[in-house]
Amino acid sequence: MLPNSPGLGFKPEHFQAIAETHPALGFFEVHAENYMGDGGMPHAMLTRLRADYAISVHGVGLSIGGPDPLNEDHLLRLKALCDRYQPESFSEHLAWASHGGEWLHDLLPLPYTPETLTLVADHIDRVQEVLGRRMLLENPATYVLFEQSVIAETEFLAELVRRTGCGLLLDVNNVFVSCVNHRTDPRAYLDAFPLAAVKELHLGGHSEEDLPSGPLLIDDHGAPVADPVWALYAELVSRTGPLPSLIEWDNDVPAFPVLMAEADRAARILGAIRGQAYAHAS
Amino acid sequence: MPTHREFARAFQMGIHSGTLPPGLTACNSDEVDRRFAVYRNNVIHGLKQALKQRFPAIERLVGAEFFAAMAQVFIQAYPPDGPILQRWGETMPAFLEGFAPVASLPYLADVARVELARGRAYHASDAAPVDPARLTEMALSNSEAMVLALHSSVQLLTLALPGGSIWAAQQPGGPAAPTTWGPECVLVGRSGMADVRVRILASSEAAFLAALSQGMPFGPAVHAARMQERGFDPTRALADLLAARLIVDVALAEKGEFR
Numbered sequence: 001m002l003p004n005s006p007g008l009g010f011k012p013e014h015f016q017a018i019a020e021t022h023p024a025l026g027f028f029e030v031h032a033e034n035y036m037g038d039g040g041m042p043h044a045m046l047t048r049l050r051a052d053y054a055i056s057v058h059g060v061g062l063s064i065g066g067p068d069p070l071n072e073d074h075l076l077r078l079k080a081l082c083d084r085y086q087p088e089s090f091s092e093h094l095a096w097a098s099h100g101g102e103w104l105h106d107l108l109p110l111p112y113t114p115e116t117l118t119l120v121a122d123h124i125d126r127v128q129e130v131l132g133r134r135m136l137l138e139n140p141a142t143y144v145l146f147e148q149s150v151i152a153e154t155e156f157l158a159e160l161v162r163r164t165g166c167g168l169l170l171d172v173n174n175v176f177v178s179c180v181n182h183r184t185d186p187r188a189y190l191d192a193f194p195l196a197a198v199k200e201l202h203l204g205g206h207s208e209e210d211l212p213s214g215p216l217l218i219d220d221h222g223a224p225v226a227d228p229v230w231a232l233y234a235e236l237v238s239r240t241g242p243l244p245s246l247i248e249w250d251n252d253v254p255a256f257p258v259l260m261a262e263a264d265r266a267a268r269i270l271g272a273i274r275g276q277a278y279a280h281a282s
Numbered sequence: 283m284p285t286h287r288e289f290a291r292a293f294q295m296g297i298h299s300g301t302l303p304p305g306l307t308a309c310n311s312d313e314v315d316r317r318f319a320v321y322r323n324n325v326i327h328g329l330k331q332a333l334k335q336r337f338p339a340i341e342r343l344v345g346a347e348f349f350a351a352m353a354q355v356f357i358q359a360y361p362p363d364g365p366i367l368q369r370w371g372e373t374m375p376a377f378l379e380g381f382a383p384v385a386s387l388p389y390l391a392d393v394a395r396v397e398l399a400r401g402r403a404y405h406a407s408d409a410a411p412v413d414p415a416r417l418t419e420m421a422l423s424n425s426e427a428m429v430l431a432l433h434s435s436v437q438l439l440t441l442a443l444p445g446g447s448i449w450a451a452q453q454p455g456g457p458a459a460p461t462t463w464g465p466e467c468v469l470v471g472r473s474g475m476a477d478v479r480v481r482i483l484a485s486s487e488a489a490f491l492a493a494l495s496q497g498m499p500f501g502p503a504v505h506a507a508r509m510q511e512r513g514f515d516p517t518r519a520l521a522d523l524l525a526a527r528l529i530v531d532v533a534l535a536e537k538g539e540f541r
Contacts, residue, residue: 036366037405038434041476044408061365067287074365099290103362104297105332106325111305116286143317147305148283181317183309211317213310218320 002027002054002088002200002244005270006263009248015045017256025263027054027088029246033061036077046085055087056200056246061103064123064137065110066096075130082131089200089244091136091169092127094120094157111146112156117163124164136167136199141174141206141219143181153178154192161197168194171202172233173225173248177217186232195240203233203266204248222251225262234269242270297325298358329357332367337374337397339452340390352381368405372398389463392445393452396480399437399470403478406435411527420532421520426501430494430523431531435472438483438491441465446482473527481526486511490519499535 005026010018018028028049035042035057049055059078062070082090095107110116127135137160139153151159157168170193179186205223209216225233225247237243247262284292284304292303296318308314330353334341341349356377362370375391375398384390411433420428439446444460446468451459467488469481483491486507493503500516507514523529 033366034368037368038407040405040408040472042405044475063365067285067290071365077366096290098365099287099294101363102294103365104294104325105328105362105367106321108293108321110286111289113283113286119286143308143320144314145307145309146289147307148289209316211310211313213313216313216317216320 002056004242004244006266007054007056007244007246008259008263009246009250010045010049011249011253012041012045013253014256014259015048019048021256022052023256023260023263025053026244027056027246029056029058029248032057032059032078032081032090035081050085055085056089056091056244057081057085057087059090059092060107061097061105062092062123062127063095063097063099063103064092064127065094065108065116065120066098067119068099070123070126071098075127078127079131082133089136090131090133091138091200093138093140094160095140107140109140109142109144109146111148112151112153113148114150117151117156117159121160121163124160124166128164128166134165134167136169138169138171138202139174139178139193141171141177141217143216143218145182152192154189154194158194158197161194166197167199168197169200169202170195170198170236171204172236173202173204173206173229174219176226176229176232177206177219180215180217183214187235190232190236195236198240198243200244200246201233201236202246202248203229203262204250220251221248223249224258225265230265230269233266234272237270237273238276242273245270297322326354326357329353329362333357333371333374336368336371336401337394339393339397339449340374340378342452343387343390343393343448344384348383352383355381368401371401374398389443389445389448392439392441392443392466393449394445395439395441396445396449396468396470399439399468400478400480403435403437403470403472404476406433406472408475409433409530411524412529412532414524417520417524417529417532420534421500424534426499427535428500429497429533429535430500430529431533432491432495432523433471433528433530435470435478436491436495436528437470438488438495439468439470440488441468444482446480449480450482471526471528479526484511484514486514487519490514490516 003026007027010028010030093107175186175189203225204221206217207220245266296303306314308317333353360373374394378391442465444466446466447460450456467483469483472478489510490503490507493506504516
């Protein structure tokens with residue numbers, strides 16, 4: 001289990017700052033596919049991080065929502081990585097990235113149907129069987145909808161939890177991005193979300209384009225977490241209690257102190273929750 | 283209703299062609315094109331970034347704008363065939379050799395071979411360098427029969443054009459670009475955890491290293507080197523390899539081997 005405190009997405013350019021300052025953080029998260037070489041600096045850095053922090057391994061290449069059977073070689077690589085580093089958490093996405101042997105290396109959306117529900121549940125079963133651990137599945141940021149979808153995303157995720165026993169990674173920025181893009185209410189989405197299964201939260205930045213009908217938000221992880229996302233986060237954790245809360249910043253990565261300032265903001269929100277709980281208890 | 287497989291195929295083709303897959307919708311259906319374009323842009327941008335990271339010298343040689351356009355063609359011709367992006371791009375030299383707009387820059391393929399080898403070296407497995415005292419001891423007892431194990435990052439490239447020298451000239455503070463164009467042997471290896479080095483070899487050094495990497499003992503490897511250049515200095519070659527921390531083990535060949 002990851003600690004119920006802020007964590008950061010690890011960027012190699014921050015390694016020195018982390019090693020020198022040993023920041024007070026609950027955990028670091030790494031993208032699994034960046035640590036699948038045989039040796040060298042990536043493993044040296046991850047070994048050092050592992051010694052000092054809890055670790056979350058976050059996969060981006062399994063294509064759990066794709067039509068093809070999972071790539072068994074890749075599953076075994078994930079297993080080797082998890083066996084080697086014993087991360088506190090392994091997570092992947094409700095998305096697809098490959099079809100027919102070609103990898104698009106993006107998190108692509110899928111229609112929510114009885115067919116895809118069965119497919120994704122089977123894939124999660126296989127992941128949990130091979131890794132020998134429970135995985136977390138992350139809700140996507142989406143830009144389009146599908147006529148063939150007949151199941152609400154929150155219901156789809158709840159049913160996956162029921163069928164596979166997996167946990168969920170709730171990306172608060174993705175909720176905001178998707179709901180703004182589809183002109184729906186993020187609070188209604190969160191009300192329908194199976195919060196009891198949530199074991200980790202993600203917070204990241206987005207960018208904005210203009211469409212004739214209004215804004216189109218892009219989940220680009222290239223900016224500070226937006227204020228309305230912080231507000232949603234604060235409301236959410238006041239309901240769930242403190243949860244492991246990751247700051248993601250993958251593009252135009254700033255200096256380490258900028259990321260720490262984001263983590264500190266999450267820590268203050270979590271601290272306020274703990275303070276309230278304490279006040280209630282006393 | 284399309285099956286999920288039919289859906290994914292149409293979506294994937296749409297990413298490349300721009301044709302909207304069936305069933306795509308949005309709260310405002312006039313905007314589906316703009317929304318689908320986000321996925322198209324993300325895929326292409328992500329893959330271009332991966333190529334930029336793997337082939338920075340190629341990008342400097344052809345310029346950022348040309349590189350971006352060429353990357354687009356490469357992506358269509360050789361899309362990634364696996365989930366690990368850092369392994370993608372091995373077909374770049376073959377692509378460059380056949381890409382008509384760069385026909386006047388025939389050395390690009392060899393520069394790409396150097397960059398690919400650097401990427402492989404960066405991720406090669408770790409091994410501690412051999413203890414120099416142990417190597418010295420072995421050399422004094424029977425240098426002829428010493429078998430040297432080289433670090434797994436070691437790659438010997440035999441290039442038709444001076445790809446190593448051109449690569450070096452593209453580095454900050456690097457030497458001037460070569461003025462004569464001949465074949466070139468290049469050693470790529472990683473010293474320690476992160477220091478991936480590119481070294482241009484004399485033909486004797488290349489023969490020496492090729493023999494060692496085939497598992498030949500030191501004596502026959504020196505002989506192979508001297509067939510190339512009589513003046514080959516084995517002590518110097520060994521010292522260079524030791525200094526670069528590229529020898530990871532030493533053993534004595536069985537008697538009668540390599541006769």
